[in-house]
Amino acid sequence: MSTDDLLKPHRDAIDSIDQTILSLLNERAAHARAIGELKGSGVVYRPEREAQVLRRIQELNGGLGGLLSNEAVARLFREIMSECLAVERPLTITYLGPEGTFTQQAANKHFGHAAHTQPCATIDEAFRLVEARQADYVVAPVENSTEGAVGRTLDLLVASPLKACGEVVLRIHHHLLRKVANQEGITKVYAHAQALSQCHEWLNKNLPSHVARVAVASNARAAQLAAEDETAVAIASQAAAERFELCKLASNIEDEPNNTTRFLVLGHQTTGASGIDKTSLIVSAPNKVGTVHELLHALSENGVSMSKLESRPSKVGLWEYVFFIDVEGHVEDEHVKNALADLQERAAFLKIVGAYPKAVL
């Protein structure tokens, strides 16, 4: 039997599978349209529903034991939902440019490629376009980003009328990049301060101690500087290596192998409970001993777990600090509702940034 004869049954099977998938995709789009018409609110994107669909797909996929990874099927179903949604109207998603950053990756991971991603010069501008309804959603880094925007994002969250409706978690790898493909004569290493600290041990072990560590605005900027100076290296992403045509001297040099960056998706809508949710809060209180403890007590006595607590000097108002708190659960969950009522009584300022489905990895 020739190879062609052996291949034929597989190709025929694929053709028949494809035909079935095609019909199902069109049926799916018709149901998606019917749902849009029934809701009639103009809001086509439902984060809680998308999260449920993806979780279920990954759970089923695990059970199947097939060749496609959970990440691959999540990517494909994102694209399928993205195309079904774009039948009505493609979404526009703003983010802090330039293109090729982790934030753009996060936007595409969350909304698929049928959505339109629009880079902005500043994170403020990315928020403003959505606030002015010239774009649908903004994706902004809130934790552990090496693109220099986390602090500004948090400040904007305090004042912006936008509501969080989703989160995206990206696994971040750092690489040591240089214009030339050898380690000789390196005098300095450029990176965002976050990245320098995330690769601290690796740098201690692998670079001579006279190499200066220079913190810059972002890892993309570090790569750009390394592209202009052969005696420098940069810590940056794969995308930056490509963008600035640098050689990779070492890969995955982060000390912590599960290094991730977390992003919030913000828009105008409030999001219903998906079953596995988080709520982001901003709280401020008078600066006196025991304040934080008292605030947190409002959570714990109602059985609400906290997944993040971060304090920042307040830029507005009468309080010295604002606290960014993420809790497990949805504002509509009874115990979360009670905790927030208690918190409201004790805090000088409480803002619910939003409740949203926990990121599907």
Added chain:
Amino acid sequence: MSTDDLLKPHRDAIDSIDQTILSLLNERAAHARAIGELKGSGVVYRPEREAQVLRRIQELNGGLGGLLSNEAVARLFREIMSECLAVERPLTITYLGPEGTFTQQAANKHFGHAAHTQPCATIDEAFRLVEARQADYVVAPVENSTEGAVGRTLDLLVASPLKACGEVVLRIHHHLLRKVANQEGITKVYAHAQALSQCHEWLNKNLPSHVARVAVASNARAAQLAAEDETAVAIASQAAAERFELCKLASNIEDEPNNTTRFLVLGHQTTGASGIDKTSLIVSAPNKVGTVHELLHALSENGVSMSKLESRPSKVGLWEYVFFIDVEGHVEDEHVKNALADLQERAAFLKIVGAYPKAVL
């Protein structure tokens, strides 16, 4: 009945559709792996087969009359094939950077997003990486590009050992971009010479005659210049508008509404016939009266139609001109084979750049 009650049957239907699609995707990946193992050559990507799959999908989709456009289903099946292929090994595709250009769009359109696209500083470098087998395929513009690389691509085709294995056709829209959102005080318009000529009539009608037309290396470069000079406008793409944060003064200003750019995909493999194919040739001949006519006669007398003829001054060898010729059909088709044999006798130099499936739009 509440909206939720009305939504439920549609959501249940979508859940059941998704479950079926998921199983089918995993079955599909298993067949794709089986095919890869049977072929055992290490070459996982089969352009002729992908083209056949997409053509069939679009034909079936037209018959279904569903909501998803032929473009949407082609995008989804590209992604599905891309993920099935990446189960074995993701492909690396080089192109002339920077990111966000039409060429990157072409690479993603052709290979899907599971493939890895790698921007290069020059088109020479993009070819070189594939020649050195550090990347799998290069995507390069060959016709009507406004990114400044067509001439160089053609020169490289003469000398490169790479073979064409696919073509991509992108519909190109030009926009008039400016740093500020008004038409006052414009002194010049920057663009690639191709774009200036493609928007010639629109510019005549809509810009004052004293506005200078300045040809630059690429439309991306034009946008960059306009970003630095408020008295200038640029003709460039949506991607460039976003990249350099320019306002769109006018959309789709190209005189010819079906303005397209054509790209070749090149790698190491020869591609079998898909049923609707093209063959790209490079021919040179002594510069004497009637030479071209004689060459073309070899095609027509064998019933082979030509879809492109372009001459360029030769940079190497003894001939003054080289001719880039595309014909309908595959080198393995009998009439094409005969025509090439005749051509070989009459031409001083004949190179078959490759035979490949006609682009699926």
